[in-house]
Amino acid sequence: MALQVLGIILSMMGFAGTIIICALPMWKVTAFIGTNIVVAQVFWEGLWMTCVYERIGQMQCKLYDALLDLDPSLQAARGLVVTTMALACLAFLIFLVGADCTNCLSNPRAKARIVVVSEITFMLSGLTAVVPESWTADSIIRDFHNPIVHEALKREMGAALYVGWVTAGFLFVGGAVLCTSCPPERHNYSPRYTLTKTDTHSGYAIKNYV
Numbered sequence: 718m719a720l721q722v723l724g725i726i727l728s729m730m731g732f733a734g735t736i737i738i739c740a741l742p743m744w745k746v747t748a749f750i751g752t753n754i755v756v757a758q759v760f761w762e763g764l765w766m767t768c769v770y771e772r773i774g775q776m777q778c779k780l781y782d783a784l785l786d787l788d789p790s791l792q793a794a795r796g797l798v799v800t801t802m803a804l805a806c807l808a809f810l811i812f813l814v815g816a817d818c819t820n821c822l823s824n825p826r827a828k829a830r831i832v833v834v835s836e837i838t839f840m841l842s843g844l845t846a847v848v849p850e851s852w853t854a855d856s857i858i859r860d861f862h863n864p865i866v867h868e869a870l871k872r873e874m875g876a877a878l879y880v881g882w883v884t885a886g887f888l889f890v891g892g893a894v895l896c897t898s899c900p901p902e903r904h905n906y907s908p909r910y911t912l913t914k915t916d917t918h919s920g921y922a923i924k925n926y927v
Contacts, residue, residue, distance in 0.1 A: 718817045720894055721832070725812060728839045728891030732805040734884030735846055739798050742768045742778060743875035744853055748861065750868055761875065764795050790856055794849035801846040805888060808838035812895070832895055839892030847885035850878045 738744075742763030761768040768778040781787055814821045815831025822828045854874050860866045861873070 720897055721812075721817060724836070724839075724891045724894035725809070725816075726891070727887050727894060728805065728808065728812075731839075731843065731846070731884045731887030731889075731891060732802070732809070734880055734887060735798065735801050735805060735842075738850075738877045738881045738884060739764060739802065741875075741877040741880070742766050743877045744794075745857060745872035746875045748868075748871040748873045750871065760872075762872065763877065764791065764798060790852060794853060797845050797849040801842045801888075804838055804842035804845060808835045808842060808892075811835040811838060836892040836895035839895065840889050843885045843887075843889030843892065846881060846888055850881035850885070854878055 740763075742761045742765075744764065745760075745762040747758075747760045758772075759770040761770065766778045766780045768776055770776045784792070811831060812835035813819055815828040815835065817828070822831065857872050857874055861871050
């Protein structure tokens with residue numbers, strides 16, 4: 718049970734981290750390079766909104782106007798993050814059915830199999846969580862080193878990307894710990910008894926001697 722508790726805690730930390738990166742607008746931040754070293758405003762870009770932070774301490778955020786006008790990579794990142802949250806929530810509900818601390822099932826083998834399904838779902842959510850951050854980071858790096866892109870339009874990786882990578886690790890490791898908490902199935906062989914043929918006349922068992 719201790720391994721199950723550890724695994725579900727790690728997985729829930731990953732689930733909470735996924736919610737945080739989904740809400741944070743700090744996927745892309747202003748890059749201070751070249752003539753853009755000293756600026757009065759800092760731009761933050763997230764999955765759902767863009768924010769402008771001014772040096773005087775004010776911040777204004779605005780949701781994206783139209784979904785169809787967004788970059789395809791941003792739309793894919795949105796879908797993957799939402800999918801990650803859905804998979805993690807589903808995995809947690811499945812875990813509750815087969816956990817040792819619940820009485821939903823009485824068969825130990827069935828409970829172990831349910832936990833295995835839960836850990837597979839958690840690990841799958843970890844894979845779907847790492848893809849949008851890595852994809853966005855690759856896009857930022859390519860644009861940063863592209864001489865065609867103007868310096869004012871270049872961005873750096875925001876804090877949400879680093880939180881997302883840690884979140885994916887929590888989900889994957891949590892699922893792996895849940896996998897180790899399931900004991901291997903043991904096959905119990907019951908002894909089989911066979912009836913021996915007896916001599917109808919003497920009543921003794923017929924045996925073959927070498």
